[in-house]
Amino acid sequence: MPKLARDTQHLLLTVTPGVLCILVFLVLPSLYLMGMAFLTNGPYGLPTLPLSLQAFRELAGFGFLGWSPGNLYTLLRSVWQTLLATLIVTLIAYPAAYYISTRPARWRALMLLAVVVPSWTNQVIRSVGWMNILAPGTPLADFAARLGFIEPQMGLFPSQFAVIIGLVYNFLPFMVLPLYAAFEKLDMAQVEAARDLFASPLSAFRHAVFPQTLPGLMAGVVLVAIPAFGMYVVTELLGGGRSMMIGNLVARQFAQASNWPLGAAGALIMIAVTLIGLKVLRNLGRRLGGDREVVL
Amino acid sequence: MSEPAPPMQQRARSASSIGIDQVSRRFAADAVALDDVSLDIQPGEFFTLLGPSGCGKTTLLRLLAGLDQPDSGLIHIGGRSMQGVPPHRRSVNTVFQSYALFPHRNVRENIRFGLEMQRLSAAEISRRIERTAALIGIDKLLERGIDQLSGGQRQRVALARALVNEPDVLLLDEPLSALDAGLRGRLQIELRRLQRQLGMTFVFVTHDQEEAMVMSDRIAVLNHGRLAQIGTPQAIYEKPADEFVARFMGHENLLPIKKSDATGIETPIGRFSGDFAEGAYLLLPPQSLILHRLDQPAAPDCIEAVVDECLYRGGMTEYRLSCSDWPLVATLANQGRPGPAAGDRVRLEVVTRAAAVLQAEGDG
């Protein structure tokens, strides 16, 4: 049938460039990187045959000096810092999203834009901004020093504190947007029904408001936690050795340390943790949200 | 006061005839949308495709528009085979169920779309738009945006956008289904009048049998992709071809025929004598049943029944009856004096010349 053939032609014409682009420049490199994790570290840090699990052994901490927990700590720290940042982001974004949704319609788009615009600036510049604020001698650093949190004449970075601020600052909009979408669709009749059925404001929130915003919350958690886990810039600029995350560990193997198989193994672990995290969040969303539609 | 619109270009009568010859269309291996349908539509006819959802009526309309191709069979429009002719080369236009007005264009720009595509001159385009807008009564809306229109106005714009091309055939896919009852009734009359005035062939799709009867010259009833019956509204209502058509046209009094012989037929509510055709059901239209009070002098051939419910409908009253445990419906004009009430026993006179014998579904 000529019609079918023409449709196929059009399909190929429109889809091929994009699919090819992703296949060649994303899927292929990813497969290469994954395969690299099973090669041996050769001279100049470049991967060579034979196939081995040496990179994974090194990643687990087995070096020629015996076992060290450094890499394991880095992985655990990545998870912990991601969870902490996601929690703080949620606590800030929830009231913010609710507040925006209660404003007059003509203000809402502008308010959302105000939340989003800082995240459009370059990642490095956002961290530079915080470096300015947290540097030694700034009012904030002086204040912290007077309270005894840091030594006088020191800055508030590099520190885990600065890393968490950086993560929250980077990903806050990704939580505000889906939560706002959920609040905007909020069916107030359910809240009124709950109040009508003798619910206190708090239990009305628990039973009528929170379940309705849950899909937005789950979407926000996905949008925040996944890129936060893979963070590189913030930890590199605002953090020190004791707030390093797995992204930094991986990058180091390709830049300074020159152990590509080890870096590839780390990247593989990152992808695995990301996928597991996605799966867990999805199941959690299903269980909590019942039959409700959950993004992703 | 706008002066009456001049009639649209007179076209050769034959250009607007439609021939559908053994057309079939399957979507999946087992789902048959149209099964060997053949029918002819006369030039200038208001022709309706009627049936429940999934009966194939919209599929047939899309085949006429060229938006879909038949798997087998031929379609001729104006005597010309439409095989392989794409929609944009057919002198056929469609009013879509959703209206499908282009959101980025205002009313005038929507109406001129088809004329632009045909690269008509600017003068011709504005002449046609003014004329059509006056004809449809939307000349005040031309500069409006689509989202500033009410449902009825959108419907009119969609109609104007199709008519402005002066097609041989206008296809209407449930164009009134999104409107509320009052507006719907008004537009039914307007559409019918417009079709008469233009003398254009209209092919109208609906699932509403009353709408079909009010508007059409002829109706084709479709069921599961097959043509169940084709005829005038009166023929289809009064002499439905089979059980399906009868039920779809709103008939409820279908009595299975238990036995028939030369002198009459036997049904669950009794025996009727007379010369009846062969068939599976006796159809009693509501107006073939006349109610008498028990104390009134009995007509011959009367049956006893109980009134279960009276549904007052203004001009008439609908009586839901039980007759030998068999439910029947009768409608009687209200004449200002009280009729029977629920719980009353009545005598039922059956006017057998208004009755019809019909086939079981699919046998017809």
Added chain:
Amino acid sequence: MSRGRLTAFLRGFWYALMLFLYAPLLVVVVFSFNSINSSARFAGFSLDWYKRLFANDVIMQALWNTAVLATVSTLIAVVIGGMLGYGFYRYRLGRLSWLVWLIYLPVIMPDIVFGIAEMTFFVLINQWLGILAPGLGTMIIAHVTFQVPFVALLVNARLLALDPSLFEAAQDLYASPWQRLSAFLLPTLRPAIAASFLLALTLSIDDFVISFFTAGPESTTLPIYIWSAIRKGVTPEINAIATLMIATVFLIAMLSMLGGRRRRTSDT
């Protein structure tokens, strides 16, 4: 808490949030005009740092590279991604339906992994074939690859929101295939195309990691320049470069706001 007090609390919370979001950017802008080399004490207004910036060939080259990378990759991505979003919407994929999942890959992949995968791949290809040496070209390829899915998703979502009968109406009203593209599809998708252009542009401007790993010695961009300069601490010069980039982003934000407003007024 009463309704009034809740609102008052939320308003205060909102202003605090705005302070949190804009203080870092504001500090950067303010200290870029500082007359002394400090980001802790503001001594007086001066344009000296900007004058030095524009006299510095390395920085001017980086500015040029940044602009080329952002605009070229965005233009390519909008075309390729738009076609992809349309293709996935319009045609039945049949056995190829798994291809749709490709779109989500770049969205969930950590950008550090993405950047490293690109880098190692380009190195490999360069060793084998002698093409794709690290530079502006490889950076553009990498950017296009992560921009395309976002554009495709946006265009696809807009198409899914359209009444499918519109496509048939265009055919029915005598539009030939080319006319359908020029008179119907492109005008209808114009808001989505504009939005995806801005999205792809901000994605490119926001990125550092992928650029960093795919860049060559000659293709330093402003963020990469800042990255290597910042090891010695934040200087007013860095703040001045950052200010230029912040200004660009606010320009884009204003454009998108105007676009949004025009859409709203044309709607009503």
